[in-house]
Amino acid sequence: MHDDPDHHHHDHDGHHHHGEMSELSETEIRVRALESLLVEKGYVESATVDTLVELYETKIGPRNGARVVARAWVDEHFRQRLLSDGTKAIAELGMGGRGGEHMIIVENTPEIHNLIVCTLCSCYPWPVLGLPPVWYKSAPYRSRAIIDPRGVLADFGVVLPDATKIRVWDSNSELRYLVLPMRPAGSAGLNEDELAALVTRNSMIGTGLALDPKALAT
Amino acid sequence: MNGGHDLGGAHGFGPVVPEPDEPVFHADWEKRVLGLYVAGACTGAWNIDMARFTREDRPAQDYLGWSYYRIWLAGLERLLLETGLVNQTELTGGKAIDPPIALKRVLKADEAEAVMLRGFPAERQVGFQPRFQVGDAVVTRAINPATHTRLPRYARGRRGTIHALHGAHVFPDAHAHGHGEAPHFLYTVHFTARELWGPDTTADSVYLNCWEPYLDPAG
Numbered sequence: 001m002h003d004d005p006d007h008h009h010h011d012h013d014g015h016h017h018h019g020e021m022s023e024l025s026e027t028e029i030r031v032r033a034l035e036s037l038l039v040e041k042g043y044v045e046s047a048t049v050d051t052l053v054e055l056y057e058t059k060i061g062p063r064n065g066a067r068v069v070a071r072a073w074v075d076e077h078f079r080q081r082l083l084s085d086g087t088k089a090i091a092e093l094g095m096g097g098r099g100g101e102h103m104i105i106v107e108n109t110p111e112i113h114n115l116i117v118c119t120l121c122s123c124y125p126w127p128v129l130g131l132p133p134v135w136y137k138s139a140p141y142r143s144r145a146i147i148d149p150r151g152v153l154a155d156f157g158v159v160l161p162d163a164t165k166i167r168v169w170d171s172n173s174e175l176r177y178l179v180l181p182m183r184p185a186g187s188a189g190l191n192e193d194e195l196a197a198l199v200t201r202n203s204m205i206g207t208g209l210a211l212d213p214k215a216l217a218t
Numbered sequence: 219m220n221g222g223h224d225l226g227g228a229h230g231f232g233p234v235v236p237e238p239d240e241p242v243f244h245a246d247w248e249k250r251v252l253g254l255y256v257a258g259a260c261t262g263a264w265n266i267d268m269a270r271f272t273r274e275d276r277p278a279q280d281y282l283g284w285s286y287y288r289i290w291l292a293g294l295e296r297l298l299l300e301t302g303l304v305n306q307t308e309l310t311g312g313k314a315i316d317p318p319i320a321l322k323r324v325l326k327a328d329e330a331e332a333v334m335l336r337g338f339p340a341e342r343q344v345g346f347q348p349r350f351q352v353g354d355a356v357v358t359r360a361i362n363p364a365t366h367t368r369l370p371r372y373a374r375g376r377r378g379t380i381h382a383l384h385g386a387h388v389f390p391d392a393h394a395h396g397h398g399e400a401p402h403f404l405y406t407v408h409f410t411a412r413e414l415w416g417p418d419t420t421a422d423s424v425y426l427n428c429w430e431p432y433l434d435p436a437g
Contacts, residue, residue: 031247031291033312035254037304041318043261047327049253055331056252057242097337098256102384104406119226119370121270122286127337131252134244135236137286143228146372147411150420155234165422168411170226172368173404173427174266174340174387202236 061130062201064095065178068128069204070196072105073183083107086178090128099126100176106169107180108206113164114179115152115206117145118171125176129201136205146170149206156207179203181210219271219364222278226372227415248287255294260333262322263301267394271366272296342401344386348430350405354380355436358407358428366394369432372414373424377436378407381425389429402429 038044068090072079082089086103090096096103103125106114118124119142124132135141145152149166153159160166169177181203187195190213198216202208225231243249259269273293274281281289298304301319308315325333350356360375361367368390384404392400407428411421 027288027291028245028247031250031254034291034295034309035250037308037312037314038254038258038298040314041304043303043318043321043324044254044257045324045327048257048325048330049250051327051330052253052256052334053243053249055334057249059331060334061242097335098333099337101337101339102341102387117226119372120223120368121273127335131242133236133240134286135234138231138234139225139228139282140231140234142225143231144234146226146421146424147415147418148420152234156236166420167423167425168421170370170373170424170426172370173390173429175384175404175406175427207234207236 056126056131060127062128062199062204063196064093064130065125065128065201065204066196066199067093067192068095068178069180069199069210070192072180073187073195074192079180082180095127097127099124100128102175103128103178104169104175105178105180106167108182110182111163111165113160113166113206114177115145115149115166115168116171116177116179117142117168119143119146120170120172123171123173123176125178128178129204133201153207156202158208179206181208184210184212187213219275219366220362220371221274221276222281223274224371226370251287251291251294255290256334257325257330258294258297260323260325261303263303263319264297265393266338267366267388267390268396269293269297270390271394272300274366340387341385342388342399344401344403348383348403348405350380350383350403350430350433350435352380352383356380356405356407356428356433357436358432359434361432363391365391367391369428370426373409373426373428376409376413378409378413378426380405381408382406384427387429389431391429391431402431404429405433407433 039046072082082105086105090103108114122132122137146168149168171177184198198211198213200208200211203210273289295309303319305316357377358373358375386401387404389400389402392398405428406425409424411419411424414424
């Protein structure tokens with residue numbers, strides 16, 4: 001279940017070399033000690049930690065971004081506002097704030113595909129996509145997306161036409177990016193909620209495309 | 219700093235391995251680190267640029283070998299030590315010894331969502347004008363500070379064009395080291411992928427945000 005690219009790290013902690021389970025418990029003990037110290041000192045409240053975790057586990061995630069994209073697909077005026085002032089347009093849907101104070105929306109077209117990376121750390125548009133997946137923060141993605149986006153797309157099973165130009169956006173400041181993916185063919189009859197279901201997290205980072213409605217229906 | 223975090227263009231890390239149906243967290247301790255980190259930042263004892271520096275300023279083998287939340291934990295511990303909020307004995311024992319330091323704010327559970335929704339904008343009003351306009355040809359400076367910078371190695375000493383001007387933003391290179399917000403105009407600079415990588419790239423263009431001190435006019 002921990003088959004993600006950075007779990008080998010647990011052997012490099014410098015404290016334990018007895019395998020993953022004991023290392024995880026060591027880190028757990030360390031985190032518990034830290035939390036009880038910060039609570040005892042009055043710097044942090046555990047109920048606040050619970051609330052923040054719940055917020056990013058259940059309320060703030062890629063379904064938010066999918067709503068933004070679906071709205072842009074059905075409402076041309078909203079799409080224009082989104083592309084000219086992303087922060088303001090997203091706020092119309094009640095989204096914004098930490099990690100998305102300055103939003104830039106980049107639009108995919110048949111000619112241009114956009115891909116977002118943070119080569120220096122893990123900057124990601126929290127209000128619309130939630131917390132980043134492990135691969136987004138990993139060395140393979142951060143090293144290669146900026147120089148070989150087609151190679152990275154192949155890792156995700158995405159192949160673009162040779163003629164499509166790829167623009168890579170390095171998210172190295174407090175400006176945060178959201179890709180507006182192309183509306184898939186065959187989606188003309190769908191309503192906004194049905195369209196939102198086609199919008200994957202990866203399609204809003206640029207490592208995927210919006211789903212084909214036919215594939216979703218089967 | 220030219221640390222293990224500055225990864226753009228490096229070879230040898232292998233393929234990207236997305237995890238199907240990845241959960242938001244992989245362990246309970248990751249949840250606590252996320253919450254402690256965000257709530258800790260709200261105390262105002264440090265800023266986001268200091269936090270980034272405490273994560274990247276460590277042996278490259280640790281940075282590259284640890285999971286991201288493990289790096290966050292190490293960064294948070296260092297911030298608490300450097301700001302004097304806790305001492306090493308307290309950290310090791312998980313028990314308070316010294317009296318607490320007065321903080322600007324302790325985030326309450328019932329205000330957490332509203333505070334996150336407001337966020338922490340980085341744009342500032344300044345009394346000076348931007349040096350560059352959209353369309354201007356620029357060249358990034360060739361710098362190698364051992365301190366925090368958001369100008370990655372792959373884009374130093376390269377020619378680009380101003381794509382957008384975003385107003386003045388807090389300058390991380392100063393802010394990370396206690397030199398105040400020192401806002402400078404922030405630009406998105408367009409580089410052809412060939413300017414950065416020569417022929418060995420499958421990108422057409424790279425867009426990078428550059429604060430004005432990263433840029434000179436291209437002669």
